Structure formats: C-alpha cells, structure tokens
Amino acid sequence: MVRHFIITGCAGFIGSSLVDRLLAQGHRVTGIDNFSTGQRRFLEGALKSTSFCLIEGDLLDLPSLTKAFAGGDTVFHFAANADVRFGTEHPRKDLEQNTIATFNVLEAMRSNGIKRIGFSSTGSVYGEAAMIPTPEDAPFPVQTSLYGASKLAGEGLIAAYCEGFGFQSWIFRFVSILGERYTHGHVYDFYKQLKADPTQLRVLGNGKQRKSYLYIQDCLDAMQVAVEKANGKVNIFNLGVDGYCEVNDSIGWISQALGAKPQMKYTGGDRGWIGDNPFIFLDTRGIRSLGWEPKHSIREGVVKTVEFLKANEWVMGAR
Numbered sequence: 374m375v376r377h378f379i380i381t382g383c384a385g386f387i388g389s390s391l392v393d394r395l396l397a398q399g400h401r402v403t404g405i406d407n408f409s410t411g412q413r414r415f416l417e418g419a420l421k422s423t424s425f426c427l428i429e430g431d432l433l434d435l436p437s438l439t440k441a442f443a444g445g446d447t448v449f450h451f452a453a454n455a456d457v458r459f460g461t462e463h464p465r466k467d468l469e470q471n472t473i474a475t476f477n478v479l480e481a482m483r484s485n486g487i488k489r490i491g492f493s494s495t496g497s498v499y500g501e502a503a504m505i506p507t508p509e510d511a512p513f514p515v516q517t518s519l520y521g522a523s524k525l526a527g528e529g530l531i532a533a534y535c536e537g538f539g540f541q542s543w544i545f546r547f548v549s550i551l552g553e554r555y556t557h558g559h560v561y562d563f564y565k566q567l568k569a570d571p572t573q574l575r576v577l578g579n580g581k582q583r584k585s586y587l588y589i590q591d592c593l594d595a596m597q598v599a600v601e602k603a604n605g606k607v608n609i610f611n612l613g614v615d616g617y618c619e620v621n622d623s624i625g626w627i628s629q630a631l632g633a634k635p636q637m638k639y640t641g642g643d644r645g646w647i648g649d650n651p652f653i654f655l656d657t658r659g660i661r662s663l664g665w666e667p668k669h670s671i672r673e674g675v676v677k678t679v680e681f682l683k684a685n686e687w688v689m690g691a692r
Contacts, residue, residue, distance in 0.1 A: 375399055378403070378446075379404075379445040379447070380403070382406060383405060386555055387451050387589065387592065388451040389411070390553070390590075391596070392404055396425055403445060405428045428441045443485055446489065448489065449493075450493065453493065453524070454467055457649075471526075471527055482540070483534070488539055488540045490542050492544045492545065495524050496546050497520055498513070500513070500514040501650050506654045506655055506656040506657075521648070528609075541604075542607050542608065550592050551677070552590065552674060555589070555681060560627060564682045567633045571632075576639050578620070581620070581643070582649070583617045586618075587613050595667075599663065617652075630675075631679065
C-alpha cells in the first residue's frame with residue numbers, strides 16, 4: 374500500500390534517514406523543516422524524487438502547517454529541540470519547540486483528517502529510573518530535564534488526542550541514536566575535540582556514566598515494525614539494544630578509530646550536566662515481541678558514526 378507520509382524535521386538525522394527509506398519503498402513523502410539544525414545536504418537524494426515535496430516552514434506557524442499537511446495520511450513527528458545539556462539556559466525553547474510544536478502538529482492533523490502519528494520521544498522521560506532495565510510501564514519519577522519534561526508533555530497530548538479524536542499513535546522512547554548523518558551528541562563532541570588536539574580530551578563527569586545507544590538503521594527498522602504490527606490506540610515502545618557501555622568505553626572506540634591516545638581530563642562527579650542521567654538502560658522486550666532485533670552492537674554504531682564524521686567533516690561547520 375502506497376502511503377503519503379508527512380515528516381517533520383525531515384532534514385535532521387533521523388528524519389532524513391526515514392525520508393530516504395520511505396521513498397525507496399515507493400511511498401510519497403512531504404517533508405517539513407525550518408533548517409535551524411537540519412541540513413539540506415541530507416535531502417540531496419530525496420529532492421531528485423518526484424515523490425518528495427519539501428516545505429520550508431516552522432511548526433509554530435499553525436496556519437501554514439495545516440496547509441502543508443493536506444493530503445497526508447500518516448505523520449512522523451521528529452522536529453524538536455534536542456539540546457538537553459543547555460536546557461536550563463533557555464527553558465522556553467523546550468516548551469515551544471517540543472510541546473507547543475507537538476500540539477500544533479496534532480491540530481494540523483485534526484484539520485486534515487489525519488489520524489496516524491509516530492512520535493520521537495526519549496528515554497529521558499524516565500528521569501533517574503529506579504527500575505533497570507527500565508520498562509515502558511515503569512513508575513514515573515520526578516523529571517530531571519526540561520527536554521524530558523517537554524517530551525513527556527508531548528506524549529500526554531498525543532494520548533489525549535487518541536482518546537478524544539480517534540487518533541492512533543506509536544510513541545518511541547529512544548536511547549541515543551548513532552550512525553550516518555549524526556551531528557549532535559557525545560561522539561560528535563569527542564571527535565571534534567580529538568581532531569583539534571588528539572593528545573587530550575575533556576570529559577564531562579567521571580566517564581563512568583553508563584549509557585545505551587542504537588544504530589540509525591536499526592532504529593528505522595524498529596519504527597516500521599511497530600507501525601506495521603502494533604494496532605493499539607496508544608502504542609509505546611522503548612527502542613535500544615540489550616545492553617549499555619560506559620562513556621569511557623565509547624572514548625576508547627572513538628580514539629582507536631582515530632588513532633589517538635589522549636590524556637583524559639574529567640570534570641568530575643557522576644554526571645555531565647543537570648539532567649544527565651548517569652545510567653540509561655531501557656527494557657526493549659516490547660518491540661522485540663513484534664519480531665524486531667537490532668543488527669548492530671553499540672560499538673559498531675559508534676565506529677560507523679566516526680567513519681561518517683571522517684568522511685563528512687563539513688558537518689563540523691554546519692551547525
């Protein structure tokens with residue numbers, strides 16, 4: 374069945390990757406991006422397709438957004454402010470770009486009779502979870518980041534629209550995603566530091582933070598499996614691998630890939646910033662029950678990310 378997908382944040386890391394996949398599968402895609410962080414170069418292939426329509430616009434402009442959604446039947450909402458670390462320096466940004474933008478997406482869907490939405494949430498909504506690995510039905514602790522709180526608010530709005538207006542949703546609580554087109558996060562930061570000076574590396578916290586990661590193509594596989602096989606009203610899935618690594622492990626893999634042997638300079642403490650969860654490990658039995666399994670380890674995801682950055686150093690100056 375050929376569908377018409379609407380993808381917000383279509384020029385971003387995950388969004389552009391899904392655009393390419395859906396076009397390759399024969400679907401129509403309308404992509405929306407304001408290019409505040411998205412990269413036009415990620416859409417070079419898509420723009421050659423007659424099945425792709427790019428709309429440059431902002432999700433806070435509801436009239437324009439409503440017009441852009443015309444003719445669509447399924448939305449993947451990826452556009453967001455993903456800057457967790459500096460959230461306390463601009464708290465309104467999370468509210469506007471994550472929560473209010475999600476409300477506008479839902480209203481644009483309602484105006485156009487679109488009732489299917491996939492949403493990129495985050496494992497950060499669990500805060501510092503008491504249950505490890507953390508299942509989707511874990512008791513919710515106090516929120517520890519404005520980013521996580523804004524995403525949780527978006528989840529709540531989506532669930533309410535499912536109940537009130539007959540929508541169907543697939544909410545994905547990601548660990549950090551790695552791979553080609555990655556332009557934000559610890560691998561990017563460490564790579565940039567080591568390229569500038571391979572003899573030393575500044576590490577936020579003590580390097581013993583335990584994190585889980587997922588390779589981009591495995592992430593896309595999981596989302597598509599969920600949308601195809603999970604038929605509930607509100608379908609919530611953790612997406613990640615069955616394991617985790619220390620930040621120090623990741624540093625070792627990155628350094629090895631670059632041939633660097635840096636001296637570590639730790640800032641100290643068990644976390645890098647306010648809201649940095651020192652242990653993230655999600656229970657993924659829900660998505661696995663649908664037949665999905667990741668094909669790549671965390672280490673493979675890190676190495677593939679470094680290889681992408683080495684081959685595309687233009688992204689270092691594109692932010």
